[in-house]
Amino acid sequence: MKKQIFLLGAMLTAVSIHAAELVVITHPSAGAVTKDQVADVFLGKSQAFTPIDQTESSATYADFYKKATGRDVPQVKSTWSRIVFSGKGQPPRQLPDSAAVKKAVAADPKAIGYIDKSALDGSVKAALALD
């Protein structure tokens, strides 16, 4: 029982730490972005950037969409299904972790992604902190 409470506590802490440390990244050559622009790009309303997602089942994914767009995962899925089945586009490519997203963004001047702040380095630009 004690162990379980401890585990729960640890998970909650992990979630809250995790939650506090998301950063939107772009290629170093990219201009400034606003939170509204980030939301538009990741909800398919704007093609100003090429969005790159983390995996849908990850806590990072849920956390990012909640903070950047105010939407829960089912709403994000529903929004994208509307776009996909309008033949208007496909949802962002999903990469497994922050390292993979960072690598992809560093390689593409049009890419935009979100990663753990702890993974941040000089290969990408920290465009926006989400908390």
Next chain:
Amino acid sequence: MIIRQTALAAALLLSATAHAELPSGIKFSGFGTIAFTHSGEKNADYVGSRFQPNGAGHTRSTDFGPDSKLGAQLSAQFNDRWSGVLQVVSQHQYDNGYDPMVEWANIKYQVSPELSVRVGRIALPSYLISESRFVGYANTWAHVPTEVYSVLSLTNDDGIDVTHRKSFGDINNTFQAFYGAAKANLPGETKVKSRPAWGFNDSVEFGSWTLRAGYSNYTLDLDVPSMSGLFTLLDVYAAGAGAVQLPEFQLAAQQARDLSQKYSLKSIKMSALSLGLNYDPGNWFVMSEFVAFQSEGFLTNSKSWYSTVGYRWGAFTPFFSYASTKADIPNEAGITSVTGDLTLDGTATALSGVVNTSLNSINGSQATTSVGIRWDAMPNVAVKAQYDRIKLGSGSAGRLANPQPGLEKGGKVDLFSVSVDFVF
């Protein structure tokens, strides 16, 4: 038909191998709704669209047909500029079957980041969600508000469209124009063709707001076997009355010819102006559409609208909706000239009656109050329950199909729907 079968075969074949080995750049996806609709009105059928020959109520008290669907879609990105999409949808159709139909089959060329052109079979952009009206998962309701979405029933055309998207600061603007020809089959061996069909629309998105305005214009040819008798009889009447060289007979003949022309089923001009609004900041939303429809002949002018408000509470989205369609149905005076010939005058009265009955049966007025809930039960799966109270327009069967003599016109109908929507 051959195109349909080939496309279906291709889609099925591809679906079988979809997850195994699709070349990169080609994506297979699908959507579906399994729905049961129960109507408390035994003397008429609730139908999901004008294309369905029967539904819930009279034919079956609880029916799978009105709202169930299955769709498959292949999207191909050939390179930076060229892409294509094929969408096949199976749903209850005019012939009482579920034969899959090719809903879209088009090729898109991205001229510039802002401008794209599509050629082929394309969704008719009549409404805010006309392109996802079949995708239950993408929508909140168990079924789209029939008062508005059955006004322009055609869902695709064969032709070309141009889309221009541009951002002005935080405002995203999308302008679209289309030109093509559309056709569809309706119950009762009825066929509809529009040559041409054209229109344009503009959507503005900023923050949580989407505003849309659109115009579409159709020139319809209808082939309605059940009405051919009316036109034959008008011709016979005009010939009979016209043979008598007396003013009242000549006037009656002219009135019959006028009626025949006024209600001709060929080259019917119709147009629609539609406005849409969606405000969706995340934890709640409001969505509303209005369509002003104008048409010659039997289709009659109408004004229709709905408003839906929903609140997102975790995985649950309770919603409330109100929808109304009001047809402006003229009372046709018909053949007024009294000839004194009993046969001719009796026929004239009968003909005028048939014209007025037809006017009242095609675009019935009605209003629906709905409450429902969407539950996002699993990733990619939504479960919905909805209750509709339909108030039929006075003296009208509303949008119900197969009205029986026992139907109380202007009455109320209770409708219960449960559905499971999925995407894959």
